[in-house]
Amino acid sequence: xxxxxxxxxxxxxxxxxxxxxxxxxxxxxxxxxxxxxxxxxxxxxxxxxxxxxxxxxxxxxxxxxxxxxxxxxxxxxxxxxxxxxxxxxxxxxxxxxxxxxxxxxxxxxxxxxxxxxxxxxxxxxxxxxxxxxxxxxxxxxxxxxxxxxxxxxxxxxxxxxxxxxxxxxxxxxxxxxxxxxxxxxxxxxxxxxxxxxxxxxxxxxxxxxx
Amino acid sequence: xxxxxxxxxxxxxxxxxxxxxxxxxxxxxxxxxxxxxxxxxxxxxxxxxxxxxxxxxxxxxxxxxxxxxxxxxxxxxxxxxxxxxxxxxxxxxxxxxxxxxxxxxxxxxxxxxxxxxxxxxxxxxxxxxxxxxxxxxxxxxxxxxxxxxxxxxxxxxxxxxxxxxxxxxxxxxxxxxxxxxxxxxxxxxxxxxxxxxxxxxxxxxxxxxx
DNA sequence: CGACACATGTAACACGTTACATGATTTG
DNA sequence: CAAATCATGTAACGTGTTACATGTGTCG
Numbered sequence: 285x286x287x288x289x290x291x292x293x294x295x296x297x298x299x300x301x302x303x304x305x306x307x308x309x310x311x312x313x314x315x316x317x318x319x320x321x322x323x324x325x326x327x328x329x330x331x332x333x334x335x336x337x338x339x340x341x342x343x344x345x346x347x348x349x350x351x352x353x354x355x356x357x358x359x360x361x362x363x364x365x366x367x368x369x370x371x372x373x374x375x376x377x378x379x380x381x382x383x384x385x386x387x388x389x390x391x392x393x394x395x396x397x398x399x400x401x402x403x404x405x406x407x408x409x410x411x412x413x414x415x416x417x418x419x420x421x422x423x424x425x426x427x428x429x430x431x432x433x434x435x436x437x438x439x440x441x442x443x444x445x446x447x448x449x450x451x452x453x454x455x456x457x458x459x460x461x462x463x464x465x466x467x468x469x470x471x472x473x474x475x476x477x478x479x480x481x482x483x484x485x486x487x488x489x490x491x492x493x494x
Numbered sequence: 495x496x497x498x499x500x501x502x503x504x505x506x507x508x509x510x511x512x513x514x515x516x517x518x519x520x521x522x523x524x525x526x527x528x529x530x531x532x533x534x535x536x537x538x539x540x541x542x543x544x545x546x547x548x549x550x551x552x553x554x555x556x557x558x559x560x561x562x563x564x565x566x567x568x569x570x571x572x573x574x575x576x577x578x579x580x581x582x583x584x585x586x587x588x589x590x591x592x593x594x595x596x597x598x599x600x601x602x603x604x605x606x607x608x609x610x611x612x613x614x615x616x617x618x619x620x621x622x623x624x625x626x627x628x629x630x631x632x633x634x635x636x637x638x639x640x641x642x643x644x645x646x647x648x649x650x651x652x653x654x655x656x657x658x659x660x661x662x663x664x665x666x667x668x669x670x671x672x673x674x675x676x677x678x679x680x681x682x683x684x685x686x687x688x689x690x691x692x693x694x695x696x697x698x699x700x701x702x703x704x
Numbered sequence: 705c706g707a708c709a710c711a712t713g714t715a716a717c718a719c720g721t722t723a724c725a726t727g728a729t730t731t732g
Numbered sequence: 733c734a735a736a737t738c739a740t741g742t743a744a745c746g747t748g749t750t751a752c753a754t755g756t757g758t759c760g
Contacts, residue, residue: 450660
């Protein structure tokens, strides 16, 4: 529901038309999250269907304007007032992938971690470079520079940087945990070998085949 | 596509039936990302439609087993081999919300940030508590403890913790940036006032600054 | 017996995404 | 003139999500 509310917020500044909304949206999120123009129109019609926006006539140049309704303003207010739920965050594909990788046999977990790490490092460098350019006063291509926009774009960039840094730290953390695990298993294997035939069935587990 | 591949990975360990897949999936992601049982079945039929899994007969207890096909194994391999794209990550609702909040007039940005901060702190505490319990050896409710599962669940928890910490740091960072911005604007306003006092242009005086 | 976990599915819907069709206007 | 940008839409599809229908077995 990010796009829905994003467009609603933009419309709260005053009536806009579709193409304009896309431009303004991208001015704030930069090249990070490109927004297909078509989606603006589909989202607009869904917003209109739900009574959050309404058609607001045409321009002298034929632009189809939309305006936010009272219901839309209310919706927007609760959006801003309600924190994004972090108790049940959106599924993170990387977390799921690693959770599966450490479980399914025959997967080189370390390779997965390292591959992702390289990629994330690369992404981080890109973001840092972009931030440098943003601080130098250069805005994204084709956008009219404005203080608010610049600030928004900068904050989004910072968020991406913080998040990516955390991801890399987590990947490293995973590696050390995996090393610990391997050590532990080696120790256990050695112990089992020493115990030899006198094995106790204390551990139950593994698969339930019928 | 996280669920698709997640189920595929689970099936790579050997044929499973729907209900079992849900249990095993949740054993790895804990209570964080509960998986509706119905979705397992819809996803399974879509996987079958795409030729990644195939029906593998019934149990003596009537359980409908599914097995991964060669195509499915190939798909799984490329999933593990290809890093999750961080150059164009999934849209983050919080980032978009703040980007809009700093742009749209009439929004108390600081209130939004603080509200989110409180919520994220709360979530972080929950995760930390869960991690403590997980380290104490207790697995989620109704799950058979297994070493791989425990490790996976622990890694997922760590990811959530790292990510939430980064989010909180970012929120604080936003506040300082906002303070800077406010300072800058105050300075600018003061400057404008000084200029105005110098030449007393009246209420509607033009402030043309070359 | 009634509640609850186990187990399998279907139907409907929401959102996001892409591809396509179409036309006006600007610009090299 | 040709290409690019501006501008509006539609159609189709994919995944994820919920609600519902249905039935079995178990346990207090």
